Amino acid sequence: MSRESKLTPRSEDYNQWYLDVIQAAELADYSPVKGCMVIRPNGYALWEMIQRQLDEMFKDTGHVNAYFPLLIPESFLQKEAEHVEGFAPECAVVTHGGGHELEEPLVIRPTSETIIWSMYRKWISSHRDLPILINQWANVLRWEMRTRLFLRTTEFLWQEGHTAHATEAEAEAETLQMLEVYRRFAEDYLAIPVIPGLKTDREKFAGAVRTYTIEAMMQDRRALQAGTSHNLGQNFARAFDVTFQAEDGERRLVWATSWGVSTRLIGALIMCHSDDKGLVVPPRLAATKAVVVPILGKKADPERLLAEARKVAAETGLGRAVKVDDRENVSPGWKYHDWEQRGVPVRIELGPRDLEQDQVVLVRRDSGEKIPTPRAGLERALADQLEGIQAGLFERARALREEHSYKVDDEEGFRARIEAPDGFLLAHWCGDEACEIRIQEETKATIRCIPLDAEPEQGSCPFCGKPSDRRVVFAKAY
RNA sequence: CGGGGCGUAGCGCAGCCUGGUUAGCGCGCCUGCCUUGGGAGCAGGAAGUCGGCGGUUCAAAUCCGCCCGCCCCGACCA
Numbered sequence: 001m002s003r004e005s006k007l008t009p010r011s012e013d014y015n016q017w018y019l020d021v022i023q024a025a026e027l028a029d030y031s032p033v034k035g036c037m038v039i040r041p042n043g044y045a046l047w048e049m050i051q052r053q054l055d056e057m058f059k060d061t062g063h064v065n066a067y068f069p070l071l072i073p074e075s076f077l078q079k080e081a082e083h084v085e086g087f088a089p090e091c092a093v094v095t096h097g098g099g100h101e102l103e104e105p106l107v108i109r110p111t112s113e114t115i116i117w118s119m120y121r122k123w124i125s126s127h128r129d130l131p132i133l134i135n136q137w138a139n140v141l142r143w144e145m146r147t148r149l150f151l152r153t154t155e156f157l158w159q160e161g162h163t164a165h166a167t168e169a170e171a172e173a174e175t176l177q178m179l180e181v182y183r184r185f186a187e188d189y190l191a192i193p194v195i196p197g198l199k200t201d202r203e204k205f206a207g208a209v210r211t212y213t214i215e216a217m218m219q220d221r222r223a224l225q226a227g228t229s230h231n232l233g234q235n236f237a238r239a240f241d242v243t244f245q246a247e248d249g250e251r252r253l254v255w256a257t258s259w260g261v262s263t264r265l266i267g268a269l270i271m272c273h274s275d276d277k278g279l280v281v282p283p284r285l286a287a288t289k290a291v292v293v294p295i296l297g298k299k300a301d302p303e304r305l306l307a308e309a310r311k312v313a314a315e316t317g318l319g320r321a322v323k324v325d326d327r328e329n330v331s332p333g334w335k336y337h338d339w340e341q342r343g344v345p346v347r348i349e350l351g352p353r354d355l356e357q358d359q360v361v362l363v364r365r366d367s368g369e370k371i372p373t374p375r376a377g378l379e380r381a382l383a384d385q386l387e388g389i390q391a392g393l394f395e396r397a398r399a400l401r402e403e404h405s406y407k408v409d410d411e412e413g414f415r416a417r418i419e420a421p422d423g424f425l426l427a428h429w430c431g432d433e434a435c436e437i438r439i440q441e442e443t444k445a446t447i448r449c450i451p452l453d454a455e456p457e458q459g460s461c462p463f464c465g466k467p468s469d470r471r472v473v474f475a476k477a478y
Numbered sequence: 479c480g481g482g483g484c485g486u487a488g489c490g491c492a493g494c495c496u497g498g499u500u501a502g503c504g505c506g507c508c509u510g511c512c513u514u515g516g517g518a519g520c521a522g523g524a525a526g527u528c529g530g531c532g533g534u535u536c537a538a539a540u541c542c543g544c545c546c547g548c549c550c551c552g553a554c555c556a
Binding site: 089152261 | 479514515516517518547548550551554556
C-alpha cells in the first residue's frame with residue numbers, strides 16, 4: 001500500500017489542491033524571482049499544443065505571425081490616456097544599460113499595442129495597405145501584487161493579435177470572429193464550456209472601446225476569464241496618428257482590434273478537469289495520449305513482454321503520443337499512480353494474462369474504467385475511447401456549470417446565492433456602474449459578461465430597482 | 479500594502495518552550511539481492527552553511543535583535 005503523500009483533496013482546500021496537482025504533474029515550479037514561474041516540460045507541452053492548434057486557426061482566418069520587441073520607449077505607453085492609466089502601475093522599467101543610465105527609460109511590454117501601432121503608422125498609408133492581420137507569440141510582464149501559478153504570474157506567455165482596418169464594421173467583425181475562434185478552441189480542444197459575452201465598461205481593457213470575453217466556470221464554481229477580444233476603435237490610431245487615404249481620397253483614422261489568450265489557459269484546464277488523483281488532460285491537448293504499462297514479472301518472459309509492449313504501442317497508431325513505461329525499478333501500481341498524476345488520458349496495461357488472450361486492458365483516466373480490448377481492434381478502440389473522454393470531459397464541465405447557474409431576481413436571493421458555494425448568477429442589471437461597484441464591494445461578485453446570446457427580457461436591477469432588458473452573468477472570479 | 483503561516487538533506491517534517499558531545503525521522507536518491515495485475519521487501523550507502531547578519535553565553539538549530547525569502551488569505555489585474 002501507498003505511503004506516498006497524496007494530493008490535498010479538492011473538497012478540503014481547492015487552492016492547495018490546485019498547487020498540488022501542478023507539482024505532482026510537474027507542470028511548473030517557482031522561480032528564484034518572486035511571482036515568476038518555470039514552466040516545466042509537462043507544462044510547456046500543454047502550451048505547445050495550445051499554440052499549435054490556435055496558430056492553425058489564426059492562419060485559417062487570414063492572420064500572419066510577426067515579432068515585435070520586448071522593450072518599449074516609456075513615452076509610447078503614455079500616448080493613450082486610458083491605456084497609460086491602466087498599465088503604468090504594473091510596468092517594469094529598464095533604466096540602465098551598458099553600464100549607463102538610459103536617456104529614456106524602456107518599459108518591458110505589458111502588452112504590445114503601443115509598439116505595434118508606432119510601426120503601423122509607418123506601414124499604412126493607403127486603403128490598399130489594409131487590413132493588417134498580425135499575431136505574435138510572446139512573453140509579457142506585469143508587476144502583479146499577487147500571483148498564482150499559471151493564473152497570474154509576473155511574466156507570462158501569450159499570443160496577441162493586432163489588426164488594422166479601414167472601417168469600424170470590419171474591426172467589429174474581426175473582434176467577434178476572433179472571440180468565436182477562442183470559443184471554439186476552448187470548447188473543442190480544452191473541453192471547457194465558455195460563455196462568450198461583452199465586458200462592462202468597468203471591466204474592459206484599458207484603451208478599448210469594447211471588450212469581449214469568454215468566461216468559464218471552474219470546479220470550485222468561480223469564474224475565470226479565459227480569453228479576450230477587443231475592439232479598440234480609433235483610440236490607438238489617434239494616439240499614434242495612423243491614417244490612411246481612402247478610395248474617395250480622404251484621410252481617415254484606422255480602426256483597430258487586439259485579442260489574446262495566455263498560459264492562463266493551462267490554469268483553466270487544470271481547474272476545470274482535474275481530480276483528487278491529479279491532472280486530467282483532454283486527449284486533444286495531451287502530448288502523451290496513452291502509455292503502455294507492461295506487467296513484468298517471472299510469470300512471463302520479461303524480454304518478450306517488453307517487446308510485445310512496444311508492438312502494442314506501434315499498434316495504437318499514435319506515433320510519439322504513446323509511450324512505453326519500461327522502467328524496471330518501479331512496480332506497475334506505482335506507474336499507474338504516476339501516469340494518473342500526469343493526466344495521461346488512457347493507460348494500456350499488458351500483462352502475462354493479456355498476452356495469452358491476445359488483448360490489452362485500456363484504463364480511462366477520466367472514469368477509471370477498465371476495458372479489455374483485443375489487440376486486433378486496438379487502434380480503433382483506443383481512438384473511440386479518446387474521443388469519448390474528450391466529449392465526456394466537456395459534457396461533465398457543462399453539466400457542472402448548468403447545475404450552478406441560477407436566475408436571481410431580488411437582492412436577498414442574490415446575496416444568499418453568492419455566498420459559498422457560489423456559481424453563476426443570471427441577474428438583471430441596470431447598466432449603472434455605481435450599482436456594479438456597490439455589488440462588487442458588498443458581495444465580491446463582479447459582472448463577468450453580458451452574454452452575446454442573452455435573450456431580451458424585461459426586468460429590474462435587484463439592487464436599485466431600475467429597469468433592465470437583459471440578464472448578465474455575475475460571479476466571483478479569479 | 480495589510481493579515482496569517484513557514485524557512486533544519488532533493489521533498490515532507492521532528493527537535494526549539496526547558497541551550498550541552500558525532501542534529502534526527504519518513505519518502506526520495508545510490509549499490510546489491512529479491513520482486514512486479516493498484517504507490518513491494520531486505521541489506522548497505524551518499525547527502526545538512528539548521529534562511530542571513532549581529533548579540534547573550536564556557537557553549538546557540540534552540541534565547542534576544544535586525545534583515546531576507548517563500549507560501550496562503552485580502553485590496554489591483556489576464
